Amino acid sequence: MNDRLETLLRDPRAHQDTPDADAVRDWSDQALARWQAEQAAEAGRVPRRRFGWTDIATAAGLVSAAVAIAPVVGALAGHAWTALHAGAARLADRGWAADAAWTDGTTWTQALAEAPPALLAVAALAVFLSVPQLRGMASRVLDG
């Protein structure tokens, strides 16, 4: 009896009723179809762009722009700080007009006019490269 039981236990029919083989095949087919769709989606995904000349140009532009802008930003911040401390009330009276003078007599238009053109060009480049759409356009031109 023991040998018979051992033999029976090795037979799938002696265990819990298993789903029909055709049904299992159908389930497998569905799982495979899902897996294949995943694989196709994976293959169709745009590969990560490789590091290129555009990235180097972008980085160089951003660094030089930051270096160039720093004094201007510092000067503007200094003017603003001075204005806040020295004459907040007077500034409020004048308004924030383009020809309104800071406490040292400098106006906005003067500050921009005195900035070296090269610095302004670099700042414009930095803004251009910081905008993703513009950068993508540049990338297509540069990388072909």
Place this chain on the structure above:
Amino acid sequence: MPVKEPNQLAAADFEPLDDDAARRFADAFAPRIAAQAARFRLPHDLCQDVVQETLLRALRGLPHFRGESRLSTWVYRIAWRECARAAAHQKRAARGGIAPAPEVEPEAAPQPDLAAQADEYARVRAAMNGLPEQHRLALGYHYLDGLAVADIAALMEATPSTVKSWLKRGRDALRERFA
């Protein structure tokens, strides 16, 4: 290529993992996964979920399988988790008053000349159904899937001595009921 038993298969047998290899993988393991789900007494629709989710997870993970265990043990382990999740879902559904899905349809009536043999199988099945779940699952893994005690222990998160105890007590109970 000779057909290998699932327990003899290795990840290298499915390299490169293309559509053909995935088909061979599914053909080899889907029946075993379905049998495992049935041993959990899961209804038909949950068996389907278990088979599909296990195959998908295994196919996704196969390229990263490092061979820390046998491939079959790894697949059964995924199936075990899916079965446990499905069983928990079934219990929650039962507690929430949601009617569980119908059980697997019973086999068609056997031919007269096979009736005696079918009756024998039915008696074993009935005896198996009366066993505690862990004993029933351990017997299935051992006798049907051919897993070693150590593999079953890893699968069922138990010690080998515990698995041996489950197998012995399961066999003893079956002998009593089957005698």
